[in-house]
Amino acid sequence: MVQVDGQETKVAARLTHKVFFERDDIEFTFQWLLSFAHCGGVAQGELFKLARQIDPNSITSWKNEFEQEAAKVEATAEQSLKKGHLISAGEAFIRAHSYYRAAFYGAFPDEPDFARYHGKSVECFKKALDAKSEQIPHEWVEVEYKGYKFPGCFLKAEHGNAPKPTIIFHNGGETHKEDTYFLGGQAAIDRGYNALIVDLPYDVCVRFYEPEATARNFPREELHNVYRATTDFVLARPDVDPERLVVSGMSYGGAKTMVHASCDDRFAAAVPNSPVYSMASFIERGMPSFLRGSAEEAAEQTKKMPYTGQVLFAASAWSHGFDSIAEWYHLAKEAIEVDPKDVKCPLLSMYSEAEHPEMQRQAIDTYEKAPNKKNAIFKGTEEDGADLHCQLNNLPLSYQVMFDWLDEVLDYNIQLQPAQ
Structure with a gap:
């Protein structure tokens, strides 16, 4: 907890217990x-x-x-x-x-x-x-859109081109595509799913590859277009089962998952962890101090935070092409704003006990408002050692829940498939 502008503020209430620091x-x-x-x-x-x-x-x-x-x-x-x-x-x-x-x-x-x-x-x-x-079949790929080239890695369930269920993973606010290998990619291929990990607009590292791929140049409709182009790219592959396509992401990736699933009807399932459908509401309720005054004043507020918080906010503003969170907020009100009713495919809403209350509220709200009868919800708890943000302290349990649900919704289980 840190005092900012006379108010106690946490960027996100993401942990309950401490291991070392x-x-x-x-x-x-x-x-x-x-x-x-x-x-x-x-x-x-x-x-x-x-x-x-x-x-x-x-x-x-x-x-x-x-x-x-x-x-x-x-x-x-x-x-x-x-x-x-x-x-x-x-x-x-x-x-x-x-x-x-x-x-x-x-x-x-x-x-x-x-x-x-x-x-x-x-x-x-x-x-x-x-x-x-040999152990991790993969291809280094690029998703192309209007001359932009977004680098990624297509992790294959097996050598060969037999069609397999496939997950498009979105990155979190601090997450690079390489992190997403640990945060879902390996778990997917272990269970016979392909996985695309990729740096796209609004991801923290995309500007290393495409300096102009900022939120300024990808407002709401363009963001939808590049997400749909990513779906096109995946579905063009012979090793992808078009009837078993999934979109997923952790943290900010949960918000991107909601956007992607709402603007593209080709998904058989979505797993946002957590499903933030209104980034503006999260910023308003979780970080109100950074919305007061000018961008310069917001930047001064950031300097009062611990150094990793300062780095996080600076990198996030840089990746989106802004100078402060206050500037990003105004675009987020349009770009990361989803009606849960627009996510028509089966949805698993995942969140954790230590999440910010606003993230928990939106996760429950998503489950209750998204219309599919196969929807499910999971809460990581301290009792299960899974209370940290996005269940990071118990990823094996998180993936057990996620993939068992997916296997059932998609009617797929690698152990039960006939030999190719």
């Missing part, structure tokens, strides 16, 4: 990184060692410790790769990616480290998947 902001990031362990994204020993070495009051300490660990692990990956130990190389590269990614979390857009950390994390991620291509 006393500061909420870096503790949430630490627990988020811990969640990557379920598919090899971090090693607990490395992560806790770094936590002991980091000065929690120093953004420089955070960045330096993670960068040094990333470089060390990357060097071991290169050694394994040179000797032909592909599995070991892939496992080390994926951890190096996560540590460069963590360093990025402490960099502001106007710093050289911002682009450098991102570039290194993407490089290591690509090397990781390519080293493990």
Whole structure:
């Protein structure tokens, strides 16, 4: 909790209990990184060692410790790769990616480290998947729209082109397409689903690839168009079952999922986690201090936040092409505003106990108002160890709920399919 403009404000009430750090902001990031362990994204020993070495009051300490660990692990990956130990190389590269990614979390857009950390994390991620291509079939792809090229990775359920259920994953407000491999991609291919992970407009990293792909140039209708173009891209593939297409996303990705599912009727199911259908309402109720006064005054309010909050807001404003959250709010009132009744396909509304009350309200409201009779709702609780934002502290349970529901709604189960 932080005092901003005389008011106690949390950007999002995203955690209840602490594992290591006393500061909420870096503790949430630490627990988020811990969640990557379920598919090899971090090693607990490395992560806790770094936590002991980091000065929690120093953004420089955070960045330096993670960068040094990333470089060390990357060097071991290169050694394994040179000797032909592909599995070991892939496992080390994926951890190096996560540590460069963590360093990025402490960099502001106007710093050289911002682009450098991102570039290194993407490089290591690509090397990781390519080293493990036998275990993780995949293709590096681009979604094209009006001359823009949006990079992604198509994770395949298996080698070959037999049509499979496919999920388009949207990124969260702090999430890169590489993160979404851990936050759904691997879980999908484990269960016989293809998955597209991609950086699109309104995603934090898209401007590294397409500098003009900002919210300014993608208002509501253009956002709908590029989302529909993404659906077109996926459905053009022979390995995609057009009757079993799914859209999903976590956090801000839940809001993007609501937009995509409302403007495109080709989905067989949608899984927003959490389903924010009004970003403006969330900003009004969750971050009111940043709406008072001018953009310059809003920027001054941001400077009173802990450093990771400052970085988060700066990166979010940069990715959308604005100077402050106040500016973004005015476009969000139009672009990220959905009537839940417009999501006609079956919908699983997922949220957690530690979410901001406004996120919880919208999740329940979505479930109650979206019209499909197959709709379902799930709340991650402290009792189940799944109370953190988007159930990040218990992703195995989150995916158990999500994919069991999808299997039933889509009438699909990899174990029950006839041999191809």
